[in-house]
Amino acid sequence: MTAPSATAASASNVVPITDAVKSTRDTRPLRLITCGSVDDGKSTLIGRLLWDTKAVKEDQAAALSRDSGKQNDLGLPDFALLLDGLQAEREQGITIDVAYRYFATDRRSFIVADTPGHEQYTRNMATGASTADLAVLLVDARTGLLEQTRRHATIASLMGIKQFVLAVNKFDLVAYDKAVFEKISHDFKELALSLGVRQVTAIPMSALKGENVVYDGRATMPWYDGPTLVETLELATTRTGAAGGFRLPVQRVSRPGESFRGYQGTVAGGSIKPGDSVAILPSGMVANVKQIVTFDLVRNAAVSGDAVTLVLDRQVDVARGDMIVSLDAQPMTGLHFDAQLVALQPGGIEPGKRYWLKAGTRRQRVVVSPLSQLELSTGKWKSHAETLPMNAIGKVRLSFDEAAIFDAYDQNRNTGAFILIDPDTLNTVAGGMITAKRTDLGGIHREGQRVLLSLPADLAEELMATETFANRRDEVDVRRLSAARAAEVLGDLD
Known part of the structure; x- marks a missing residue:
């Protein structure tokens, strides 16, 4: 569908998707994140998506027109105000907090996180990326890739995101120059390959004018015959992040009476049914599942994401923080693990300091030893890092006092992710992902x-x-x- 003029597109009642895309509807919502450097137009892009997919209600549209003050040259309101809800954000014209919004087409529904571009809010971006299926990396066509673009792309890849959309925004400000688009998309795809990401869709667009966002921009970019942003999102896949065997981090032991003992939690991977054999970690005790109970019924099975109570066929010692797992597909246990993390607080990570590590329902003491730090300017790892300052991305060794339980993050992001907490301030100082179990058999x-x-x-x-x-x-x-x-x-x- 060719985009009408910006004003007409906003007022049109035509649903902006093709007949080919209308044929089926995916019932699974796609979670996506918009990220990139400051002033690349992230909030404007999402605001435009909401506007052109008719996700803005009449009262919101009226408030938007009122809050926008004088409209721009296209006669349109400031779409960024749909996302930037904090007073400080509106006063400074920047994004500070993560804003989640919902919209839908005839084919699919979407949950989008608009994240800050400023370096000091990197932790907010990491929060948004932790649950996303796809990342939309915005780049200003006039400036190309910047260090913050590289930082956000790296964090997104570390969080397990394997689908990237490169949105080369503000393309009207470079006279729709095809050579500019090809240069930026080539540079970004090389960066993505270095991060292990192979699914990249590059799209030239103008978020303000709505070109190649929901409606195509063939009128101004006849040389581009690829999909629009919405068409790309409709065809993207969701990730379960929970491959492998059954995992139930125990949240609570339920004992309403002498005749009932159940172990409650949210299934973090795999599936389970009555009769299946399970192991309780870290003790290693074995039992069989007798019953699966929810608040209103007894179930025949439970899958990832279900909140359930498991009843076992024998008396075993299970406590909060333990994990009930498949007997034949168990996670890694040990005292030492390799991980990658992002330092989130001033002061960074102090080598040798004992932190609290929180993973699922389990909290343990851990010592962090930095091994290397990523140099964002070159994309190379600098070995023998002594410290990890704020916003640094590093590889570390985790050493525990007692056995820890993890899956590798690329196999199960629920049981492979963690946060580090400073025991003195109780601040979250880092977010990380387990990469492997470390063994010390020599040295x-x-x-x-x-x-x-x-x-x-x-x-x-x-x-x-x-x-x-x-x-x-x-x-x-x-x-x-x-x-x-x-x-x-x-x-x-x-």
């Missing part, structure tokens, strides 16, 4: 003038038998693992 460490060489037993015996060590055995101190430490190492090998 070289110093204790004063002595060097500790940690090796598996068979390799250590072979080394000790060599002539060099045989001649200096009185200088070598052999330390064997305790039973507890050996059990820990064997657990890390699972």
Whole structure:
């Protein structure tokens, strides 16, 4: 559908989707985030989407016209005001908080998060990205990719988002130059590939004029024959973020009477039915599911997202923070994990400091050791990072006092995500994603003038038998693992 003039498009009663798109309706809403640098037009774009999909009610439209004051040259209100609801946002003309809005076409419904572009509000952007299926990265056609664009793209990819839309906005201000679009889209696709993202749709558009947002912009960009933003969103896929086996972080133990004991929580992955065998972590006890109960009925099954009470067939010790999992598809358990995180508070992450780590219903003490930091200007990881300042993206090692339970984030974002809490201020200082379990089966460490060489037993015996060590055995101190430490190492090998 070719876009009418901006004013006519806003007043038209025609639903702005093609007949081909009308054929089926996806019942699953798509969650998306708009992100990018300051003044790239994120709020204006979402406001335009709401306006042209008729998601703005009459009283909202009247308030928008009143609050906009003098209208622009196109005779249209300030669409950004539909998103920027805080007084400070309107006074400064910037986005501070995350604004969630809802709109729909004949094919699909959408939940959109408009996030701030300023660096100091990176934590707000990370919050919006944590639940999104798709990211719309806006770029001002006049400036191209900026550091904040790279930061937001990196955070979105770390949060598991694999579908990107590159919205090259304000294209009317570069005279609809095709070469500008090709240069920016090429640069961004190279960035996306470096982040492991291969699903990128680049769209030249003018959010203010509504070109290639809901209505196509062929009148001004005849060389572009790709989809509009809405057409792209209608065909996007949702992610479950909960692949693999059954996961139920225990929120509460329910005991309304002597004859009933149930374990309550929201299913964080997989499915379960009566008769299935489960393990309770971290204890490792095994039981079978006897009954699945909700507030009003007994169910035959439960799937990810369901809030349920599980009744087991035997008495087992289960407490809040434990996790009930599939017996044949269990998460990782251990004392050490590798993760990537985003530092969210002034002061950043202090190496060696003990933080609270909150993941699901479980809270544990953890020590964070930075390993490397991403240099946003080059896209390369800088090794041997000593600290992670505010807004830094880093790779870290997590060391726990007691066994932790995780899935890798790319397998299950519900059981692979966490936040770090400063025990002194109770502020959330970082958000992170588990990448892998770390095992420490060997290494070289110093204790004063002595060097500790940690090796598996068979390799250590072979080394000790060599002539060099045989001649200096009185200088070598052999330390064997305790039973507890050996059990820990064997657990890390699972």
